[in-house]
Amino acid sequence: MTDRVTVDFIWLDHGRGLEAPRQQSTGAAGVDLLAALGASETMTIEAGKRALVPTGMAIALPAGYEAQVRPRSGLAAKHGVTVLNTPGTIDADYRGEIKVILINHGDAPFTIQRGDRIAQMVVAPVSGIDFQLRENLDATERGAGGFGSTGR
Numbered sequence: 001m002t003d004r005v006t007v008d009f010i011w012l013d014h015g016r017g018l019e020a021p022r023q024q025s026t027g028a029a030g031v032d033l034l035a036a037l038g039a040s041e042t043m044t045i046e047a048g049k050r051a052l053v054p055t056g057m058a059i060a061l062p063a064g065y066e067a068q069v070r071p072r073s074g075l076a077a078k079h080g081v082t083v084l085n086t087p088g089t090i091d092a093d094y095r096g097e098i099k100v101i102l103i104n105h106g107d108a109p110f111t112i113q114r115g116d117r118i119a120q121m122v123v124a125p126v127s128g129i130d131f132q133l134r135e136n137l138d139a140t141e142r143g144a145g146g147f148g149s150t151g152r
């Protein structure tokens with residue numbers, strides 16, 4: 001087990017009553033994100049369409065961390081539903097509602113209800129970046145080769 005990180009969070013009004021985010025097993029990489037729809041509300045994503053799904057949750061990551069919003073493989077394998085912008089980036093200074101951009105790549109409408117587990121979120125360290133402008137870059141064996149330059 002590596003270091004644990006504490007992430008403060010609040011429920012927005014429409015998120016109250018949902019199960020609090022937690023790792024489902026000791027080795028789970030992330031926590032599931034739940035759809036914070038109204039109790040009798042549903043959201044249907046037609047085949048080929050996308051939707052911004054509320055989670056009813058806002059977080060305050062410690063400085064030096066990001067959160068990534070990732071698809072759930074079950075939704076992808078069974079329904080063709082995934083996170084359009086995966087991995088979605090949650091900045092450490094973002095205090096708004098976490099939302100999930102789902103896209104339905106399947107061939108049938110996909111309907112979401114309150115509490116459905118629509119995606120998962122991992123927390124990861126990120127480095128600060130200082131860009132240094134140079135005249136040249138150090139030489140490497142690969143050089144500028146890429147995009148299949150090593151063959152199949």
Ligand SMILES: O=c1ccn([C@H]2C[C@H](O)[C@@H](COP(=O)(O)OP(=O)(O)OP(=O)(O)O)O2)c(=O)[nH]1
Binds near residue numbers: 090100101
């Ligand atoms: O899947 C996502 C991706 C982003 N966000 C929130 C948190 C993030 O900190 C903020 C901005 O995200 P991003 O930088 O990806 O979007 P942008 O289009 O560059 O917007 P901005 O100009 O606000 O940075 O939106 C989400 O709630 N869900």
Ligand SMILES: [Mg+2]
């Ligand atoms: Mg941005």
